[in-house]
Amino acid sequence: MVMGELAEQFDVAVLGAGPGGYVAAIRAAQLGKHVVVIDPAGIQGLGGVCLHAGCIPSKAIIYASTVASTLENAMALGFDVGKGCGKGAVDLKKLQEWKNNVVRKLDTGIAGLFTQLGVETITGKAFFQSSNRVGIEGEKASIHAVEFKKCIIATGGSPISLPGLAFDGSTVLSSAEALDLDFAPEEFVVVGGGYIGVELGTAFQRFGSRVTLIEFGERILPGLDPDLVAVVEQRIRAAGVKIVTKAKATGVEKKGKKLVVQVETANGKLEVSADKVLVAVGRKTDARALKLENTRVQLDEKGLIKVDAQGRTTDSSIFAVGDITPGPALAHKAYRQGKVAAEALAGLKSAFDNRCVPLVVFSSPELAVAGLGEAEARQKGRSVVVGKFPYSASGRALSVNRSEGFVKVVGDAKTHELLGVSIVGVQASNLISEASLAIECGALLEDVAHTIHPHPTLSEMIAEACEDALGECTHLPFKKGGKK
Amino acid sequence: MAFDFKFPDVGEGIHEGELVEWLVKEGDVVKADQAIANVETDKAVVEIPCPKAGTVLKLHAKVGDTIKVGEVLVTIGSAGEKYAGPAAAPAVTPPAAQAKAPTATVSKAQPTAPSSMARGGTPAVPGAPKVAAYSADASAAAFEPMQVPSQVLAMPHTRQLARELGVDIKRVPGTGPAGRITDEDVKRFAGGGGSVSPQAGAAAAGGMALPAFEKASWLATGEEERVALKGLRKKIAENMSRSNWMVPTAVQFDEVDVSELVEAREKEKARAERQGVKLTYLAFIAKAVAHALKEFPYVNASLDEGKQEIVLKKYYNVGIAVDTPDGLMVPVVKDADQKSILEIAKEISEKAALARERKIALGDLRGGTFTITNIGSVGGIGGIAVVNYPEVAILALGTIRKLPRVVEDRILLRHVMNVSLSFDHRVVDGALAARFVNEVKKHLEDPYAMLLEVI
Ligand SMILES: Cc1cc2nc3c(=O)[nH]c(=O)nc-3n(C[C@H](O)[C@H](O)[C@H](O)COP(=O)(O)OP(=O)(O)OC[C@H]3O[C@@H](n4cnc5c(N)ncnc54)[C@H](O)[C@@H]3O)c2cc1C
Numbered sequence: 001m002v003m004g005e006l007a008e009q010f011d012v013a014v015l016g017a018g019p020g021g022y023v024a025a026i027r028a029a030q031l032g033k034h035v036v037v038i039d040p041a042g043i044q045g046l047g048g049v050c051l052h053a054g055c056i057p058s059k060a061i062i063y064a065s066t067v068a069s070t071l072e073n074a075m076a077l078g079f080d081v082g083k084g085c086g087k088g089a090v091d092l093k094k095l096q097e098w099k100n101n102v103v104r105k106l107d108t109g110i111a112g113l114f115t116q117l118g119v120e121t122i123t124g125k126a127f128f129q130s131s132n133r134v135g136i137e138g139e140k141a142s143i144h145a146v147e148f149k150k151c152i153i154a155t156g157g158s159p160i161s162l163p164g165l166a167f168d169g170s171t172v173l174s175s176a177e178a179l180d181l182d183f184a185p186e187e188f189v190v191v192g193g194g195y196i197g198v199e200l201g202t203a204f205q206r207f208g209s210r211v212t213l214i215e216f217g218e219r220i221l222p223g224l225d226p227d228l229v230a231v232v233e234q235r236i237r238a239a240g241v242k243i244v245t246k247a248k249a250t251g252v253e254k255k256g257k258k259l260v261v262q263v264e265t266a267n268g269k270l271e272v273s274a275d276k277v278l279v280a281v282g283r284k285t286d287a288r289a290l291k292l293e294n295t296r297v298q299l300d301e302k303g304l305i306k307v308d309a310q311g312r313t314t315d316s317s318i319f320a321v322g323d324i325t326p327g328p329a330l331a332h333k334a335y336r337q338g339k340v341a342a343e344a345l346a347g348l349k350s351a352f353d354n355r356c357v358p359l360v361v362f363s364s365p366e367l368a369v370a371g372l373g374e375a376e377a378r379q380k381g382r383s384v385v386v387g388k389f390p391y392s393a394s395g396r397a398l399s400v401n402r403s404e405g406f407v408k409v410v411g412d413a414k415t416h417e418l419l420g421v422s423i424v425g426v427q428a429s430n431l432i433s434e435a436s437l438a439i440e441c442g443a444l445l446e447d448v449a450h451t452i453h454p455h456p457t458l459s460e461m462i463a464e465a466c467e468d469a470l471g472e473c474t475h476l477p478f479k480k481g482g483k484k
Numbered sequence: 485m486a487f488d489f490k491f492p493d494v495g496e497g498i499h500e501g502e503l504v505e506w507l508v509k510e511g512d513v514v515k516a517d518q519a520i521a522n523v524e525t526d527k528a529v530v531e532i533p534c535p536k537a538g539t540v541l542k543l544h545a546k547v548g549d550t551i552k553v554g555e556v557l558v559t560i561g562s563a564g565e566k567y568a569g570p571a572a573a574p575a576v577t578p579p580a581a582q583a584k585a586p587t588a589t590v591s592k593a594q595p596t597a598p599s600s601m602a603r604g605g606t607p608a609v610p611g612a613p614k615v616a617a618y619s620a621d622a623s624a625a626a627f628e629p630m631q632v633p634s635q636v637l638a639m640p641h642t643r644q645l646a647r648e649l650g651v652d653i654k655r656v657p658g659t660g661p662a663g664r665i666t667d668e669d670v671k672r673f674a675g676g677g678g679s680v681s682p683q684a685g686a687a688a689a690g691g692m693a694l695p696a697f698e699k700a701s702w703l704a705t706g707e708e709e710r711v712a713l714k715g716l717r718k719k720i721a722e723n724m725s726r727s728n729w730m731v732p733t734a735v736q737f738d739e740v741d742v743s744e745l746v747e748a749r750e751k752e753k754a755r756a757e758r759q760g761v762k763l764t765y766l767a768f769i770a771k772a773v774a775h776a777l778k779e780f781p782y783v784n785a786s787l788d789e790g791k792q793e794i795v796l797k798k799y800y801n802v803g804i805a806v807d808t809p810d811g812l813m814v815p816v817v818k819d820a821d822q823k824s825i826l827e828i829a830k831e832i833s834e835k836a837a838l839a840r841e842r843k844i845a846l847g848d849l850r851g852g853t854f855t856i857t858n859i860g861s862v863g864g865i866g867g868i869a870v871v872n873y874p875e876v877a878i879l880a881l882g883t884i885r886k887l888p889r890v891v892e893d894r895i896l897l898r899h900v901m902n903v904s905l906s907f908d909h910r911v912v913d914g915a916l917a918a919r920f921v922n923e924v925k926k927h928l929e930d931p932y933a934m935l936l937e938v939i
Contacts, residue, residue, distance in 0.1 A: 149701070300629075306627070306629055307629070307630050308627060308628050308629060308630055309628070309630045309631070309634075311630070314627055325630070326629070326630065326632065327630065327632035328632065333632070349644070349647040349648055350644075350647075351643070351647060352630055352632075353631075353634040353636065353643050354632070354633055354634060354640075355633050355634050355635075355636070355637075356633055357632060357633060371633075412662065415661070415662030415663065416661075416662060417637065417661075417662035417663075417664075440639075440640055441639045441640070442637045442638060442639060442660070442661075442662065442664040444661055444662055
């Protein structure tokens with residue numbers, strides 16, 4: 001591959017077909033650009049990590065595992081569910097087929113949109129040769145160089161491996177491999193109590209594995225409001241997951257048919273027996289592999305690509321979006337960034353200036369956050385009012401037999417600006433968007449409280465929590481000093 | 485102790501300039517107030533005086549560099565002292581970095597639980613990539629990193645509006661509930677109303693910035709030369725695009741019989757010359773315009789888009805377009821209504837000369853309420869000028885020519901001149917424009933009345 005090699009010309013080259021990349025490609029094509037997307041998995045890779053090894057397959061697996069708890073629920077309501085939801089109740093091979101179908105449906109959907117808009121794809125790994133040209137490596141690459149007017153980097157990240165616990169594809173697994181397991185390992189050790197570890201750990205416990213979750217920090221789901229995490233933790237402990245915190249997995253050994261995971265805890269060393277080990281301790285990006293030294297793109301102190309609100313890097317012809325840029329590594333953030341970058345390069349005045357990037361943990365029960373948590377708001381020096389409404393006081397929650405959890409809102413004590421909403425409980429993932437919208441629009445507690453929420457729904461709890469913050473909640477005992 | 489002299493605020497919303505010339509070298513001894521550099525702003529070339537006496541230890545910019553207000557220009561020390569690198573940190577922090585610092589703290593102070601969480605969970609991540617700053621990029625100084633989440637309290641469509649109007653929404657004071665920034669706040673700010681921070685003044689005073697259209701690209705089929713768009717040229721480009729973008733322009737054409745004016749000028753020329761003044765047609769026309777403006781307040785006006793008000797100005801400052809080697813400049817004859825034609829003539833020629841030498845004071849380029857462009861002096865029977873926004877009208881003059889014209893049913897040779905008035909149709913209607921031009925015409929066709937100041 002030499003510099004002089006013939007290159008195909010495009011208006012826009014998008015590196016990576018994940019949520020950031022494919023959305024950017026579609027939007028740029030809608031705006032009349034001639035777009036190429038380069039991804040090592042080519043047309044099969046459309047959707048990136050999110051679709052193939054992240055959000056979608058993990059949620060499919062988690063959904064499947066919640067069917068188990070639905071069955072439990074069904075039994076509680078008097079249904080005869082036969083074999084029930086115990087060990088061996090589910091055929092994971094069948095389940096994998098279903099999951100793979102879901103993924104295929106979605107990626108062919110994206111492929112259809114690409115075809116309609118004339119977006120081309122090249123199978124291969126791209127690297128920069130200059131600020132206007134990338135080379136492409138890979139046996140399946142139809143061409144080996146592309147010249148572009150603008151480029152969008154959306155190459156995402158990959159799982160971090162731990163020293164002593166290198167991924168080997170058979171015993172020590174990354175999240176991608178765990179999502180493809182077609183059986184439930186008898187003993188499953190999950191290293192990392194972040195959202196991926198918690199989500200997958202809980203799912204496999206429900207499929208019949210005995211799961212041990214090993215977390216370095218003091219709590220699982222570090223960084224999230226301890227109030228909310230406590231609800232999740234209690235529930236997954238109740239489901240049988242063993243949680244070891246303040247612990248560090250240092251190595252793994254084969255012992256006969258089994259594995260032994262070495263763990264260092266505050267109280268000394270620990271050995272945990274396992275059939276499979278999942279390491280989910282975060283994701284890393286490798287911007288250097290893109291040979292950015294051939295451009296003017298700069299990285300920040302964390303090795304992420306520096307971008308402005310339009311996604312423009314320090315090199316004016318190159319944009320970057322998604323996990324490879326600062327901010328939360330989430331698909332919906334990548335989506336918005338991708339759209340903004342495509343519009344910006346087409347001359348529109350769009351910007352990623354969102355006030356709120358919601359976060360959902362698909363644990364059981366679900367946990368969702370939009371805006372600031374209580375502690376954060378206080379840390380930022382705001383005087384806050386807090387309102388809370390428990391699921392147990394919601395008619396709807398009781399009537400779906402799921403009463404654990406609560407909604408918590410944080411507002412500015414003086415101005416009543418809605419600063420944040422956190423929800424732990426069933427359907428939290430679908431409830432949080434109302435909070436996102438309210439925060440995005442700068443709503444006050446009153447705006448949400450005085451909006452009519454249909455009855456009986458779980459969404460009423462958000463309005464009630466806002467009322468509680470205002471001291472005027474109907475369905476909670478009246479507080480002294482409350483608004484009369 | 486060494487002293488870092490930062491490029492000062494030379495006033496009137498100017499925040500950067502191009503270094504044209506150093507008047508000192510490193511090692512030179514300078515007196516306080518001695519001029520040390522010539523810097524071209526978008527208005528004029530200004531001399532920068534040194535605030536302190538001492539020895540020049542270091543010049544921090546090269547000729548041709550663009551320097552921003554607040555950036556260190558020179559380091560001054562005592563004789564024999566060596567330049568020891570940047571002095572105390574706060575003194576040398578360029579404004580860009582200062583502006584960025586709070587951003588950095590904010591994002592650190594609130595590693596929002598979601599984001600730190602979403603970045604992976606376990607702290608002290610082994611194998612995480614380390615710092616890598618590749619080649620430094622000049623544009624990095626102006627680079628404003630994305631903020632997640634944004635701290636601006638405004639609806640998404642309001643933020644979009646601000647971008648469309650070229651307003652930095654972070655500077656807009658919010659009047660909505662909890663201090664939310666409303667559409668009105670943004671519009672008011674764009675129109676220059678509202679409480680404006682000094683820095684924002686530049687953006688706001690002029691109104692809107694340009695919408696970002698996609699840049700045109702073309703196929704080079706031969707040799708090309710690229711000339712940086714900067715200084716005066718850049719300012720002209722900005723002003724003209726802004727006017728075109730902001731102002732719905734309509735144009736009124738007319739022909740003025742200036743035979744009497746030609747005669748009057750011939751007669752008075754010699755007398756003026758004795759007083760050392762070159763009596764030009766332009767002086768008569770400026771005077772005629774000043775008179776007409778007093779009759780037609782809406783032509784001597786500006787539209788305050790933010791406040792939704794038309795500002796009628798009770799002062800009559802006539803700008804005169806001057807062709808300089810670097811491009812168009814518009815020195816202003818202030819209070820033209822109160823000056824005699826001779827005074828106006830004298831002022832125009834002096835200010836035009838200063839403008840051509842780029843020595844004109846910034847104040848003399850500002851505050852116009854109406855502009856005249858005498859494009860006919862270069863050639864052409866007329867032209868359509870671009871309104872000098874935020875003024876609402878501009879008069880373009882064609883060449884004076886001798887042509888056969890019908891006067892009282894006889895064909896006579898007359899001196900005639902085409903004029904065109906480009907006007908902001910938001911404020912001025914066609915009929916008004918026509919009446920205004922009629923008024924100017926009336927004065928020009930009766931120049932003696934003006935000369936004798938009987939009107
Ligand atoms: C198990 C799991 C569960 C998750 N669940 C959620 C969830 O519920 N909600 C959520 O919001 N987020 C979730 N995420 C995170 C989400 O997947 C990412 O935030 C998202 O995929 C990031 O999108 P992206 O566009 O930045 O890049 P990616 O999706 O990472 O895609 C990058 C693509 O670029 C390709 N690529 C890499 N290098 C090159 C190169 N040199 N040239 C060309 N192509 C290249 C890669 O092969 C890949 O296809 C989850 C992640 C995991 C792992």
